[in-house]
Amino acid sequence: MTNTALAGTRKSPGDKATPPTRRRTVPTVRHLARRFTELVIVMLLASFLTFSFASLLPGDPTIAILGPERPPEDYAALRQEMGLDDPFLLRYFHWLWDALHGDLGRTPIPPGGEVMERILTALPVSAEIAFLAVLMAIVIAIPLALACASRPGGRLDRMITASVFGVISVPSFLLGLVIILLLVNQTGLFPRNGWQRLGDAGLAQNLYFAFLPALTLALNEAAIYSRLLRNDLVATLREDFILAAKAKGMPKSRVLLREALRPSSLGMVTIAGVSLGRLLGGTVIVETLFGLPGLGSLIVKAASDGDVILMQGAVLVIAFGYVVVNALVDISYTWLDPRIRRERA
Amino acid sequence: MSELDVLEAVRERAAGEPSRTQRRRRPVATGVRGAVLLAVGLLAFLAGTGGWFGTPSLVSWLIAIAGAVVAYRGLGDVLRFAVGPGVDVLFWVLSGWLILVVGLAVVAPLLPVPDPSDTAGSLLEPAMSRPDLFSSHPLGTNNFGLDMLSRVIYGARASLTISVVAVAVGLIVGGTIGVIAGYRRGLTDRVIGTLVNALLAFPPLVLLLALATNLKPSVGTLLLGLSILAVPLNVRLARAVSMQVAEREFVEAARSMGATHTRVFFRELLPNVLPSLISYSMIVVAALIVAEASLSFLGLGIRQPEPSWGNMIAEGQQGVFEQHPHIVLVPGAALFLTVFAFNLIGERLQSRWDPRRSRL
Numbered sequence: 001m002t003n004t005a006l007a008g009t010r011k012s013p014g015d016k017a018t019p020p021t022r023r024r025t026v027p028t029v030r031h032l033a034r035r036f037t038e039l040v041i042v043m044l045l046a047s048f049l050t051f052s053f054a055s056l057l058p059g060d061p062t063i064a065i066l067g068p069e070r071p072p073e074d075y076a077a078l079r080q081e082m083g084l085d086d087p088f089l090l091r092y093f094h095w096l097w098d099a100l101h102g103d104l105g106r107t108p109i110p111p112g113g114e115v116m117e118r119i120l121t122a123l124p125v126s127a128e129i130a131f132l133a134v135l136m137a138i139v140i141a142i143p144l145a146l147a148c149a150s151r152p153g154g155r156l157d158r159m160i161t162a163s164v165f166g167v168i169s170v171p172s173f174l175l176g177l178v179i180i181l182l183l184v185n186q187t188g189l190f191p192r193n194g195w196q197r198l199g200d201a202g203l204a205q206n207l208y209f210a211f212l213p214a215l216t217l218a219l220n221e222a223a224i225y226s227r228l229l230r231n232d233l234v235a236t237l238r239e240d241f242i243l244a245a246k247a248k249g250m251p252k253s254r255v256l257l258r259e260a261l262r263p264s265s266l267g268m269v270t271i272a273g274v275s276l277g278r279l280l281g282g283t284v285i286v287e288t289l290f291g292l293p294g295l296g297s298l299i300v301k302a303a304s305d306g307d308v309i310l311m312q313g314a315v316l317v318i319a320f321g322y323v324v325v326n327a328l329v330d331i332s333y334t335w336l337d338p339r340i341r342r343e344r345a
Numbered sequence: 346m347s348e349l350d351v352l353e354a355v356r357e358r359a360a361g362e363p364s365r366t367q368r369r370r371r372p373v374a375t376g377v378r379g380a381v382l383l384a385v386g387l388l389a390f391l392a393g394t395g396g397w398f399g400t401p402s403l404v405s406w407l408i409a410i411a412g413a414v415v416a417y418r419g420l421g422d423v424l425r426f427a428v429g430p431g432v433d434v435l436f437w438v439l440s441g442w443l444i445l446v447v448g449l450a451v452v453a454p455l456l457p458v459p460d461p462s463d464t465a466g467s468l469l470e471p472a473m474s475r476p477d478l479f480s481s482h483p484l485g486t487n488n489f490g491l492d493m494l495s496r497v498i499y500g501a502r503a504s505l506t507i508s509v510v511a512v513a514v515g516l517i518v519g520g521t522i523g524v525i526a527g528y529r530r531g532l533t534d535r536v537i538g539t540l541v542n543a544l545l546a547f548p549p550l551v552l553l554l555a556l557a558t559n560l561k562p563s564v565g566t567l568l569l570g571l572s573i574l575a576v577p578l579n580v581r582l583a584r585a586v587s588m589q590v591a592e593r594e595f596v597e598a599a600r601s602m603g604a605t606h607t608r609v610f611f612r613e614l615l616p617n618v619l620p621s622l623i624s625y626s627m628i629v630v631a632a633l634i635v636a637e638a639s640l641s642f643l644g645l646g647i648r649q650p651e652p653s654w655g656n657m658i659a660e661g662q663q664g665v666f667e668q669h670p671h672i673v674l675v676p677g678a679a680l681f682l683t684v685f686a687f688n689l690i691g692e693r694l695q696s697r698w699d700p701r702r703s704r705l
């Protein structure tokens with residue numbers, strides 16, 4: 001049950017459909033083993049798709065590398081050298097074999113270099129932005145959801161729900177431009193673009209440059225989280241133990257914060273985990289907008305240069321990141337909520 | 346107050362929501378007040394955005410925003426007067442917007458607007474002129490003097506055509522595969538499920554960029570990419586819903602009466618899965634419009650001078666936005682309202698049609 005974020009439901013019926021196991025092995029181990037097999041298969045498929053997207057489609061990478069106006073022998077020689085004349089499947093297995101050894105090839109398109117090395121320098125930037133965005137989103141979402149859930153259907157609830165829908169509908173490039181206009185050009189509080197690495201400039205400088213890009217992503221995420229958390233909170237507040245707490249005279253704020261929030265937050269935590277994986281490749285727009293040297297900028301450059309080798313590597317890393325994070329979230333979810341564990345066992 | 350209204354009020358009170366009947370006012374007064382508010386609000390909005398207060402300033406923006414809010418409230422009152430007290434104002438407004446955009450996009454070639462991409466023909470037109478409803482360029486012009494209204498309409502044409510066609514492909518192909526997987530179960534389901542998971546491991550924009558590496562940016566490429574995005578989403582939903590439907594009694598009844606798989610598929614499953622799929626498709630259309638706009642914004646989708654909302658917004662980069670806000674705000678507002686409309690309508694349809702949602 002990966003991809004929870006898009007479905008918006010926490011349990012797909014497919015999981016319920018798996019027949020109950022009769023064996024008395026430790027259920028979590030069995031579940032983990034199955035997840036792991038699935039993970040490997042999905043990764044293999046994803047790698048194959050990655051390779052196909054970039055290589056099977058029409059288009060000749062040698063033209064992108066050498067430029068259009070060269071004698072045909074040059075192209076032929078380069079094709080030979082790059083192994084492009086080999087059968088497709090053979091090329092795929094070569095590529096995969098190398099990738100498994102941490103070698104994603106070298107790209108001849110400037111600035112060139114080892115693809116793996118370039119990805120590894122770019123990855124921390126995207127990962128940090130994604131992590132910060134999810135963190136900020138949670139911080140924004142919790143008070144909003146609490147405010148909504150304290151009086152469901154009230155004026156505040158309806159206003160927040162409507163604006164949440166509005167925010168979800170603002171594409172990140174539009175949001176980013178507006179944020180730049182308001183927070184950079186009007187106030188001058190934040191830098192327009194650029195990046196300071198954590199190791200070079202220290203935490204303060206690093207966060208100073210990371211703040212706006214992360215905020216741009218966080219607003220969209222926060223809208224999704226707060227909606228989800230609000231619905232879960234409203235559902236929890238109908239439960240008997242809340243009624244009991246209220247009957248005993250517990251103040252409303254305490255009921256919300258101490259009793260309802262924790263059992264309701266599971267859905268949001270799951271979604272937050274999944275979006276961490278999704279954002280790893282979803283920072284493309286924000287990185288372009290704010291000029292960050294992350295994976296997103298790398299991909300955009302690869303796409304506009306027609307740099308197939310770089311693209312393959314970067315897409316593979318992103319897809320793997322997503323699949324792995326998703327699997328981790330799924331496992332931790334089972335671990336967090338004992339009810340699901342029992343259900344599956 | 347009819348009996349139904351009373352029931353409604355009781356039910357809402359029980360659910361802890363304020364009753365609609367409480368907020369009801371005398372209808373005629375509401376209608377008149379609404380009409381006045383609407384007129385004043387629209388006037389203020391036009392004045393604020395139309396440059397009646399000289400160069401754009403904070404004051405004119407505030408007037409425009411206040412005007413929009415007042416107009417919205419007024420429209421709400423008018424609708425309450427015309428339709429009934431419990432009317433969903435936002436839904437009506439956004440549906441109206443969608444009808445307007447789709448209508449204009451369809452009849453675009455018949456409209457008396459200048460060519461949206463003929464930079465040679467617009468040489469004599471003023472560049473970057475501000476929106477002014479009473480001039481020949483109601484929404485202003487861009488850097489090349491091209492008319493923004495015409496570009497927004499033709500941009501809608503491109504965006505909507507591509508997204509809707511891709512969603513239709515996703516609906517037909519993905520829906521069929523998904524229903525088969527949900528009905529057949531077993532190995533078929535496993536194989537399809539794994540494939541879908543693998544496809545969904547690619548973030549939408551990354552997948553489109555990967556395709557753009559090798560393929561020339563064109564409408565065909567965009568269609569291909571967006572369809573690849575739409576298919577797995579539909580497969581997953583169709584699979585989940587049809588799995589639930591397949592367990593219901595009437596399917597079993599049909600099977601035990603000797604109905605073939607084909608008949609069950611077309612007569613029992615499809616009619617029950619389709620409402621969920623269609624309401625979800627609205628949301629997918631919204632997502633695809635954003636994906637297309639993002640790609641065009643990056644310069645890898647629809648290319649200049651052909652207009653698309655994404656590449657029009659991209660014209661506002663490098664400081665243009667600060668000097669000429671309308672370059673971004675005009676296509677931005679169109680994009681936002683359209684995506685908002687699809688999202689909201691999809692959500693409303695879902696809560697009405699999707700069996701999984703209504704149970705919550």
